[in-house]
Amino acid sequence: MPSWVDPVAHYMLHVGLPMTLRIAAYAVVGSISIGIVLGTLMTIRFRPLQGLIRLYIEIWRGLPIIVTIFLVYYALPTAPIIHHRFAAVTGAALGLTLWGSAQVAEATRGAVQSIPREQHEGAAALGFGWVGRHRSVILPQAFRRLLPPLVSLVANIIQNTTIASLIGVTELLATGQRSIERLQLTPPGDSHAFAIYSALLVLFFCISFPLTRLAIFLERRLA
Amino acid sequence: MLLASLDWQFIWDHLPDFWEGLKATLKVAAIGIGGSLAIGIVLGAARAHRIPVISQLATVYVEIIRNTPILVQIFFIAGGLTQIPGHPIRLEPFTIAWLSVTIWGGAYNTENFRAGFEAVPGRYREAGRALGFSRLATFVNVTLPIGARIAMPSSINTYVSVLKNTSLLTAVGFAELTNTAYSLESVSFKATEVYFALGVTYLITVWLLSLVVRLVERRMAIPETR
Numbered sequence: 001m002p003s004w005v006d007p008v009a010h011y012m013l014h015v016g017l018p019m020t021l022r023i024a025a026y027a028v029v030g031s032i033s034i035g036i037v038l039g040t041l042m043t044i045r046f047r048p049l050q051g052l053i054r055l056y057i058e059i060w061r062g063l064p065i066i067v068t069i070f071l072v073y074y075a076l077p078t079a080p081i082i083h084h085r086f087a088a089v090t091g092a093a094l095g096l097t098l099w100g101s102a103q104v105a106e107a108t109r110g111a112v113q114s115i116p117r118e119q120h121e122g123a124a125a126l127g128f129g130w131v132g133r134h135r136s137v138i139l140p141q142a143f144r145r146l147l148p149p150l151v152s153l154v155a156n157i158i159q160n161t162t163i164a165s166l167i168g169v170t171e172l173l174a175t176g177q178r179s180i181e182r183l184q185l186t187p188p189g190d191s192h193a194f195a196i197y198s199a200l201l202v203l204f205f206c207i208s209f210p211l212t213r214l215a216i217f218l219e220r221r222l223a
Numbered sequence: 224m225l226l227a228s229l230d231w232q233f234i235w236d237h238l239p240d241f242w243e244g245l246k247a248t249l250k251v252a253a254i255g256i257g258g259s260l261a262i263g264i265v266l267g268a269a270r271a272h273r274i275p276v277i278s279q280l281a282t283v284y285v286e287i288i289r290n291t292p293i294l295v296q297i298f299f300i301a302g303g304l305t306q307i308p309g310h311p312i313r314l315e316p317f318t319i320a321w322l323s324v325t326i327w328g329g330a331y332n333t334e335n336f337r338a339g340f341e342a343v344p345g346r347y348r349e350a351g352r353a354l355g356f357s358r359l360a361t362f363v364n365v366t367l368p369i370g371a372r373i374a375m376p377s378s379i380n381t382y383v384s385v386l387k388n389t390s391l392l393t394a395v396g397f398a399e400l401t402n403t404a405y406s407l408e409s410v411s412f413k414a415t416e417v418y419f420a421l422g423v424t425y426l427i428t429v430w431l432l433s434l435v436v437r438l439v440e441r442r443m444a445i446p447e448t449r
Contacts, residue, residue, distance in 0.1 A: 062429040064390035066401060067422055074408065075418035079228075159292035166294075166394055173295055180302070197303035201291045208290035 004192060008179040012199075016175030023093050023161045023171060028154055030097035035104020036146075040134055042109045053105065060102035066163050069095030073167050092164035100157055107149045111142035148219040155211035159204060176200045233413055234420045241424055244403030249428075251399060252386040254321040259328025259385060263378065264371070266329070267336025268362060271370070281333055288330030294391050297323045301395040320389070320397045328385040332378055339374025340366055372445050379436045386432055390425070400424060 042053045060068060073091030077084060086094065115138050123137040165174035176196045184191040266281040268274075288296070301319045304312040314322065343366050351361035393402035404421040408414050 058430070059426065062426045063422055064387040064401070064425060066390050066393070067418070067425055070401075070405075071418045071422055074414040077414075078412075079415045155290070159290075162292040162294040163391070173292070173298070177298070191306055193306035194303045194308065197295065197299040200295045201287070201299060204291045204295060205287065209286065212290060 004183060008176075008183070008192075008196065009199075011179060012172060012175045012203075015170060016172035017203075019089070019169065020158065020161050020171040023089060023096065023164055023169065024154070024158045026093035027096035027100055027157045027161070030093065031100025031104050031153065031157065032150060034097065034101035036108050036139070038101065038105040039108025040112055040139065042105065043112045057102045057105050060098040061106070063099075065095060065099050065160055066166060068098050069163055069167060071095070072098070088164070088167045088169045091167060092161070092169050095163075096157055096160055099160075100153055103153055103156075104146075104150070107146055108142065111145040112138060114145060115141050144222050148215045148222065151211055151215040151218060155208045155215070158207055158211075162204075172203065173200060229419060230413060230416050233411070233416050237407060237417075237420075240403055240407060241400070241420060244398065244400035245424060245428065247398055247403075248386070248389050248400040251317075251320045251324060251389045251392065251397075255324035255328050255385040255389065256382045258321070258325035259332045259381060260378075262325070262329030263332025263336040263374075263381075264367070266333040267340055267374070268366075270333060270337040271340035271366075272362075285330045285333050288327055289334075293323070293327050293388055294394060296327060297391055297395055300326075316395070316397050319395060320392045320399070323392070324385050324388050327388060328381055331381040331384070335374045335378040335381060336370065338377070339372075340370035342373045343370045369445065372443060375440050375443070379433070379440065382436060383429060383433055386429060387425070 038053050038056065042050055044050070063071075069092055072095045073086060073088065077086070112134075119137055119141065120133065123133040128136065161171055162173040164171050165177065168174075170178070176199070180191045180193045180196050183189075266277070266284070269277040270281050270285075272278075297319070300314065300323050304314070347365050347369065348361055351365040352358070356364060389399055390401040392399050393405055396402065398406075401421065404417050408417040411417065
């Protein structure tokens, strides 16, 4: 193994990878909790509320994630009234959460609507209110249907954390790029860009492939 | 309240800049969509018909692209290929742009079309063969027209994603819409105005594209499902 590999691998795996997983964890938790609530609320037959949630979904699904992250990180702090500056990590996690929650909301709506009416009626007959009915009866059943898209979402969010490098977060991609720049500046000046970008592709593949396989497996088993 | 406080004159004055950026975005997206359609049909057919070697290579291609971030793919093409020891490959920025979104969209579309072609009932193909059509003619006249329509809803999502993914080309300095906004912001410091206008431009473009392809889809839908 050439001598340049060790420090680069150490930097990428001990600084970059934990940051990637941290942002992904924030975004996954945020997306799932906001998305399930919005998706469930959307099944209530109340037009204004449905319209508002539909707008939320179409906006954050329609915008490229990089634009959402730029909006949150660059535009929000300078907007009058708001004046709040996020740390780059928060900005990236928030941008990914807006996108992810829109995906989860849409999936949840479909999953909740697929539960037969008798389940609602049965739960109501047992004395459950709207919240209790959904929490204890409807959502646990809808969750079976929701699980495969949620696993795919985790894989997608992990891939999309790389966009955080564009606002200066030192996640996996950024640590790779900094290593390339540093190697270029130190003699003999060979950047090893091909090897480092290949390593990044391999690393992300190793994280993402098991997740996408799991999603396909769950989909087949639950179908 | 927020809208009233924006510097609308600034946005108005810079609309031509946004238009220039949008044109570059649309150009790359159009090539990407056309390219991924072609790749999708050819490799999707190879996968669905289990054509030896090509089918396996297509699987590897699809899995690599779908399980790695497109941003890393873009940097790999723009920065990694130029540093291959011994055989550096240097590409024009425009080539990098359309090539990366086409490779990405092609992989997703291969899956869309594979699923579409596999959903065509086998008896249709048998009927085509019984009528004396060659295997290729059966594909072109029977499997393709039906399977492509079954694949349409999912391939539409891929085309919209190809358009959205062109925004990541800003990372390698390609002057598309997002890059135009980014440059404008760095000289004017009007981040709210610039990114608000950028977001609205993308939403209009993405929504229009989905609307147009959905209209086409409705016209081309298989009659009994219409």
